[in-house]
Amino acid sequence: MQHLHMPTPVAGYPQGGPQGGPSRPATPVPDMRRLYGLQGQASAPPKRSSSPGHAAFAYHLPQFQQVQPEAPMPRPIDPSELVKGQQLDYWSDHFQCWMPAIITDVNNESGGVCLNVKPNAFISRSDQRRKIRSRTIPNAQQVATAQSIVQQEQVEPVAEQIFASAAKSKDRPIPAEQVPHLGAYLDGLLGLVGSQVHLTQSRSGSGLVLDEFKRVFWELLQLQQEISVQAIPRFSIDSFKEGDPWKKYTKGKELGHGTYGFVYLANDKHSKQVRAVKEISKEKLHGDMQAMKKEIENLTHLDHPHILKLYEVYSTQDDVFLVTDFCPGGELHGHISNAKKTRQDIPMPWIAEAMQQLMQAICHIHVRGIIHLDVKSQNIMLMPSQKTAAFFGKGDAKDARCSTFNSKPHVVVIDLGIAMHFKPGDYRGNRPMGTPMTMAPEVWWGEITPEADVFSCGCVFFELLCGEMPFRVKFAGNFDDVVKFWRQKPRPAWQYVSGASRDVKDLLEGMLLQERQRRPSASQCLASKFLKDASAPKQTGSLNESSRQRLIKRLASVHCRSVLYKNIAMKIAQDWPPNQMPTFKQLFNEFDVHGNGSLATESLKATLMKRGVDEAEASRAAVAMNLSQDKDAINWTEFVAACIDLSQPEFEPKIFKIFQDADADRDNLLAASDLMNTFPQGNKYSLETAATVFRDLTGRDAQKDRGARMDWSTFYKHLQSCALNGVEEPVLAKTQWDVFIGGVTDAITNVTGAYFSNEAKPQKSGNGAIRFPGECVPQSMEDMLKTLADMGFTDRELNRSIINEKGGSLSDDVIDAIMQRSSGR
Template sequence: MGICSGKQQPSRHAKQHLSEIKRFAKQNIRQFYRFGKVLGSGSFGTVKVGYSVRDSKEFAIKTIHKYRMREQFYLVLRELDILTQLDHPNIIKVFEEYEDDMYYHFVMEYCSGGELLERIVEKGYIGESESKVIMQQLFSAINYLHSMGIAHRDLKPENILFASKDKDAPIKVIDFGLSKKFRNINQKLQRMNSKVGTPIYVAPEILSGDYSFQCDEWSLGCIMHVLLCGNPPFQAKQLDKLEVKIKHSEVDFSFTAFDRVSSEAKNLIKSLLVKQPKKRITCEKALEHQWFKNMKLSSHQQQLTNSDHQKILRLLHTYANSSKLKKETLKILINQLTQSQISQLKEVFTTYDKDCNGTISIQELLQIMANLGFKKSEEELVQMIKKFNNINPSSDDITQDTQITYTSFLSALVNCKSFLNKERLWNLFKYFDSNNQNFITIEDVRKAFEREGRQLSQSKLISLFQEIMQNEEQKTIDFEQFCQMMQDNLYNSNNEKNNLEQELDCFEN
């Protein structure tokens, strides 16, 4: 996230007065986090490691000086607005937002594995099998981004981090400071004309000043080239000569490293580095490319049995029938898990996300159920997923309603007795009970959502509370009542029914 460095001059139409900013929690961040070592700094602020006071989990906390960035703060808002819309396993997440008299603070995922560029420099280039895993994750992330109507516009190895130092750690796309929405409120495509990005990864149409989201596919082609041989496809010492090469030269496969690269990989690079944007392969089509055929499943994906899939479907059902406050609390739990704790859950999500677009669709669930020999109509599954997403079942909109997002899917997987132990429930309870009163009020819930950058109306807050209250006079929730809420509609493997048909009849309700 590039909120510590200024890359653009502010438009006089885009400026926003600080007094108009309402989204940030005016709570003391040091009540929730301890600050550690500096990870980086810029002209507007710093990035430090932050440790949760509840469980010492590591985060990255970006701190921006309010008055140094007064004229460019609209860029921060634009980046935050984009990031808070996104929910993908390979895109960096912003968890919470704070402000005090002097600073804005943003609590984000901490990626300890370093930049992709560092790994390339260390090795010289990345082997084809490892590059394939990285590129599949990148295509998935950018395909998802484009489906949300957003172009990144600054894809490069420096803006790709590894979540941890583990050999098979997932990548995370960062720095959305130059990102822009390319669809308006009527879903019509909007052209872009700002000359942005990093020269050796910039698409030819950006140089011409008229482009759309396909500029990202070009950048991915450049990244793939760098991965496989250690060099960009177009190089020159002078910027004007580099631009000529980008516009007119063909991709260069003369590097020695390409002698060991498959023809399928070279074909995909060529398809990404097509000069005409409309003829360039999209991320969606790239994921179907021959290069990705016969990719090895992870050991965990290989171990998923029919019985496992049945349990997963039951977990989705129990989550769908849970209270709204419980669903939101489970999402908070997901944000509190470490990378190692979340890795197997992510593998399950990846198994279900057959088209690698970052969401689970009706069609993907129907295919899983068909493989199990269980048949339900699409309409029945639509109704269940609407409940899953807290959408009115009578709603006619079946676009967003029938997709299961990454965090929601993972939240459903942890809705089981074996995972929700007393220690985790206590940490969740204290997330709301930040004043250590040993009970939770509506105001505590409001402040918790405020820290996440979400402003809930009083009527919505009351609705969340009333759904779990035993009577209208009740104004607080103690730990015992909180545990009861979390244990309602809880999947318990010890009480499984033998008949899958009976167990999944709930999809009709």
């Protein structure tokens, strides 16, 4: 196929307007915690300590001046920030200050955005340069200042010091006209926006009094700490790692090659997880290096179980290496072609499940403001699931021709090399990009919107149904010829799908509409009857109610866990293949009411309440799950991190490896500075947070006691006890695998999970063979050879020989030996 690859109720505010003129509606004073995406109430401010040293305390603060509120500065907004749920700063002409806001809607045609602070009005593209900007984030010094004030119990004296400086006396209120200056001063001190609005909520008619200011100051300190110190950033790649990946990974067989290089099977030498490593020659890239960096950037913006996950990037003088998920099921296109050749009908439930997963992935891509632009069956990979029970039909699972379609699919969207950020209101005049046979008509004349991906998905849908393409587009290099073809309004080859049901035809006809404005969005496709029926719980493979309630209890109590616990859970969640936790994915889909791969905090709160969780607890949990604090939603990896129970023994080896990696001097003890290494890459406040965590766990101040250290027992016992905080049962499950394995389980967990993740310790059975959780025992040699083939190890004689050498059953030793011999080591 030819590929075209071109480069809460709130207090009222007095009415305004000229005297004698018509009165304006009251402008509400917003709740600042809610605008910052935080729920619940701030705790009461601490009382002044009885320590005599506080009487003479004078904190070294920047001198208070009548700082004018920062005037709005013209500045362009990155298109990637114009997506629903994105947090921004908004300039309020009424309050004359910047304030936190969240985008609630985007008009793709005009480019206008609607914010939660102005719910009934869109901000036009021309006003956006003046009215909105990227969210202000406290810097390290501002965070350290707030932490010092709180930890040294100086909140009250510092508040008195600031108040006296602004009011010239502690005994008289600050007049209303002075409040904006004080708000601007506090914004600069703490790295926030909207402090003026917070102060306005609290002042009386005579002005702002000291007691009220103390309360507000404490709430602002808390708010800043919640925004910054406890924020765990989503995984990102800031720079390439120097060197090649082969010190960390064992290099396996070649999986394929292309224009720019090769793809190899790889095995993490410690975790035993199987990855794919794409080796790209810089020389062959030539001018496409920027396109490769663009693909890397696009992948780091996405977090979804049905989108290829990028784990690491390495770089040498000659090559770049991308470490990604391994998808041994191969391309969807190959399976469709084989089915066509063998005259095999793909079961309709399989198609429905696969299309639902595809549209969920595309919906998530669109929510992040990205358009894929090259959706086709060649860019959809399958994860292994051939070891599951027959799911959709009665075919023999040992028959290679039908085994793929008798098993529950797990599709993965790949290749975002030509993907682009959508520019609402400014989407015309683009160069055509994609594969001609699946490109939407409007793309050929330069109109590129998210609906273009929907058309391409419709082509994949059509191909799944009959093995053919809906349109025969012939492109020989002349764009005008193709534009002329589409101007003639050709009809899809409906004769190939004439036997499809009405629900199928309704969805397919909508997706293949040539008029972009009438074509449904990805989320509207997910709401169609055909795909909604696909998500209805099936008896086989449903998450049982006991496991569901256990997981919901963990989610509802996530706010009870420490920052360190959340960091460790996040590290583990980031490192697992997407179909390793089928029960987690099923629950995530149940919570994902919009199907876009992210859970809005308000929606998550509502769902938890429907499951019996108290409203206040649900609010706290929804905020605590949002580890990155850079958006108004919880993504897939954050959800997984909230579900993980680190008290279960199968996690001990992983946690110990994290402990060892953090131990810089290899003395089996962690200093406060070592704790920084347990935080995800890019945490802006790891030093301050590490000092706080160390003090909480050891009771020692790392700054005063330079020799203070923490041992493994203290570290691990904290995580074990923290895992049970807020959970009534002393033990939720015998092992985490009791939650993972329920009904239909993907092969990666049912049989090969141990080899991909090495999560559970192997146990000796009576005959001395190694057994893993979920392993089907006894297991025939043919079954084991087929399992290895599913994983990409296809040399049957080599595999048979090594299995016999290693005791006659699959184990990590078998995988290691195969990896070493196949790579000639």
